[in-house]
Amino acid sequence: MRRTIVISDIHGYYQTFLALLNQIQYNPILDKLILLGDFVDNGPSSLKVVQHIRSLVNLSGVRAIGGNHEDMFLNWLDDRDYLFSPYTTIRNGGFQTIRSFCPWYEVESDNVKARSYIKQKHGAEVQFLRNLKYFLEDEHHIYVHAGINPRFPHWRQTSTKDFRWIRGEFYSYDGILPLSKKIVFGHEVTARLHKTKEFHPWFGKQMIGVDGGIKYGCQLNALIISDELEYTYASIGSMDG
DSSP states (O other): OOOEEEEOOOTTOHHHHHHHHHHTTOOTTTOEEEEOSOOSSSSSOHHHHHHHHHHHHHHHOOEEBOOHHHHHHHHHHTTOOOSSSOTTSTTTTHHHHHHHHOTTOOSGGGHHHHHHHHHHHSHHHHHHHHTOBSEEEOSSEEEESSOOOTTSSSGGGSOHHHHHHOOHHHHTOOSOOSOSSEEEEOSSOHHHHHTSSOOSOEEOSSEEEOOOBGGGTSEEEEEEEOTTOOEEEEEEEOOOO
16 A cells, blocks of 8 residues: 655754654655655754655655745845845754754854855755745645645745645634645644644644644654545654764
8 A cells, every 4th residue: 555654844853853754664665755844943863864855756756846945035035135134043943053054053153164064065955955846736636834824825826935834824714724734834843733732643634734843842743544535644843962
């Protein structure tokens, strides 16, 4: 039986990601793995996560899209910093990502040299992040990082920014979206969707949220969809120091 496995918001938790794939006995020959972005920031091993995902995409047919934290890292790399607060703040988690790509990075005065070093040393990984798509689609689901804009008559009219950044306007929408497919997304920690301290996947009327909040030390989720459209999931706490 072929499974579709969806994981989002890995956030540099490399060992946790590997442990989750092992826990669900991921088989690249039999399973379809879809990764919904936010591979970097907060955790200790963003570079390893990006390198492993790039390898999975190139060698095993894994499909991956980008999230807002990839946008933030690339904005910093191109000296176009995040609009609301510096990339390196604790909230944004960028310091850990820069250190992962550039081990000698210490302070903002290192920015110019660090940007040059990362572009030269890790150009393949940077280009991989730049090329990540904004959404994926199959027969029964639409896969995005953050969501779609429900104000538009067709979901593909959603802006590239909203695909990676939208929040409550999407998941709090209580109308009926004009589509027959369910939307699978990350970005918003599921405890906020459950409105409890539960971090397992959240199932709405036409939406499924999967971000288990590993960036806050909670858990990493894998949504598992069978050929018969039965939904199960697996979760794991942090395995990274």
